Amino acid sequence: MINRRTLLKRLSALPFVGAFVGSGIPIAPGLAHPISLPKRDLIKELGLRTFINAAGTYTAMTASLMPEEVMETIQASSKEFIMLDEVQDKVGEKIAALCHAEAATVTSGCWSAMVLGLAGVLTGADKEKIAQLPNLKGMKSQVLVQKTHNVAYVHALTNTGVKLVEVETAEDVEKAINEQTAMMWFLNYTAPEGKIQHEEWVALGKKHNIPTMIDIAADVPPVENLWKFNDMGFDMVCISGGKAMKGPQSAGILMGRKHIIEAARLSAPPRGNTIGRGMKVNKEEILGMYVALEKYINTDHEKEWKSWENKVAYIANIVSKVISVTTSVSVPPVANHTPFLKITWDPKVIGLTRVQMQEKLRFGTPSIEVIGNGDHEISLTVFMLRPDEEKIVARRIQEELIAAKI
Ligand SMILES: *Cc1c(COP(=O)(O)O)cnc(C)c1O
Numbered sequence: 001m002i003n004r005r006t007l008l009k010r011l012s013a014l015p016f017v018g019a020f021v022g023s024g025i026p027i028a029p030g031l032a033h034p035i036s037l038p039k040r041d042l043i044k045e046l047g048l049r050t051f052i053n054a055a056g057t058y059t060a061m062t063a064s065l066m067p068e069e070v071m072e073t074i075q076a077s078s079k080e081f082i083m084l085d086e087v088q089d090k091v092g093e094k095i096a097a098l099c100h101a102e103a104a105t106v107t108s109g110c111w112s113a114m115v116l117g118l119a120g121v122l123t124g125a126d127k128e129k130i131a132q133l134p135n136l137k138g139m140k141s142q143v144l145v146q147k148t149h150n151v152a153y154v155h156a157l158t159n160t161g162v163k164l165v166e167v168e169t170a171e172d173v174e175k176a177i178n179e180q181t182a183m184m185w186f187l188n189y190t191a192p193e194g195k196i197q198h199e200e201w202v203a204l205g206k207k208h209n210i211p212t213m214i215d216i217a218a219d220v221p222p223v224e225n226l227w228k229f230n231d232m233g234f235d236m237v238c239i240s241g242g243k244a245m246k247g248p249q250s251a252g253i254l255m256g257r258k259h260i261i262e263a264a265r266l267s268a269p270p271r272g273n274t275i276g277r278g279m280k281v282n283k284e285e286i287l288g289m290y291v292a293l294e295k296y297i298n299t300d301h302e303k304e305w306k307s308w309e310n311k312v313a314y315i316a317n318i319v320s321k322v323i324s325v326t327t328s329v330s331v332p333p334v335a336n337h338t339p340f341l342k343i344t345w346d347p348k349v350i351g352l353t354r355v356q357m358q359e360k361l362r363f364g365t366p367s368i369e370v371i372g373n374g375d376h377e378i379s380l381t382v383f384m385l386r387p388d389e390e391k392i393v394a395r396r397i398q399e400e401l402i403a404a405k406i
Pocket of ligand 1: 215
């Protein structure tokens with residue numbers, strides 16, 4: 001019988017024995033990584049449902065697919081260490097130049113751009129105040145918002161401890177402003193419903209020396225929106241990176257006045273004792289965001305728009321061959337400003353509700369996600385489709401409409 005001592009002796013006579021223990025993967029001496037990793041398909045391994053996204057850039061649907069250039073950037077930068085602040089400095093300068101801002105920083109989404117921007121306004125460079133948030137002792141405590149702009153995303157603002165003060169008219173603003181007013185926030189996509197438009201909001205802020213912030217999260221296209229509001233005079237502009245720009249979904253941009261962006265960064269990682277410590281973006285996302293932005297700006301937007309129109313027309317043509325089906329195309333004026341196709345059917349002819357249709361598409365092969373409001377209609381958009389997926393979408397919808405004919 002072999003005793004423990006002999007066993008250990010024999011084992012240690014084997015080359016690189018330590019590297020075999022535990023992992024099961026042989027590792028050559030001096031290499032930090034296994035020689036080759038076995039290929040894994042985690043989507044299959046975990047049984048995850050993938051789908052054709054005809055719905056849009058929804059957070060729940062993982063927003064957008066990053067283009068090759070962005071993924072290459074993420075891969076390449078993942079192999080090196082770089083100081084986090086140095087990546088932010090360099091990328092911030094580039095983004096600021098591209099978007100006509102004094103300064104910029106990559107945040108973990110538009111939401112954290114709002115938190116950090118407001119934190120910067122509240123604290124300035126004061127270390128004690130930064131450590132103290134969301135306790136506002138010694139700081140201003142109110143943010144003005146128009147009533148029609150007061151939607152769920154304002155939670156990003158109240159996270160800093162501030163109270164929102166609702167206003168409707170310019171007179172309301174004049175009355176509401178006091179020594180506690182820290183900032184005036186504007187939500188671009190509800191602008192058409194508000195009584196005060198962009199320029200007037202900026203002018204009121206300037207008149208009273210109160211910084212203004214605009215949320216344009218989902219508001220490219222048009223590409224001009226990337227610089228329009230910086231040019232207009234908003235002190236801070238916040239945008240999502242993972243929506244139509246197809247950067248990392250966990251990235252966004254805060255841009256605007258240099259002193260505010262600098263102060264905002266004092267509440268962001270790597271600094272620890274801050275309100276923004278959980279809003280981390282690493283070098284891969286920061287660089288990925290920059291490349292996505294650059295690629296988006298350099299896109300032939302006219303050509304892209306034409307291709308969206310063609311895809312929508314293709315689907316409309318196929319599905320409207322089914323009896324009682326009508327289609328219409330619309331483009332939201334702000335936010336997700338791309339062609340949407342609404343497909344409506346007569347429930348007396350086609351026995352399907354919207355929810356049933358969505359389920360048939362979701363659980364069919366391949367799985368497809370669409371949106372909708374009414375009981376007998378679905379809506380879809382094509383800007384998140386990969387090449388030729390419009391053909392599959394058109395065919396699947398047509399099949400289900402035909403199958404449900406009464
Ligand atoms: C998506 C969105 C946000 C949040 O953006 P993230 O990039 O997901 O953090 C904020 N405001 C509006 C209007 C949005 O549409």
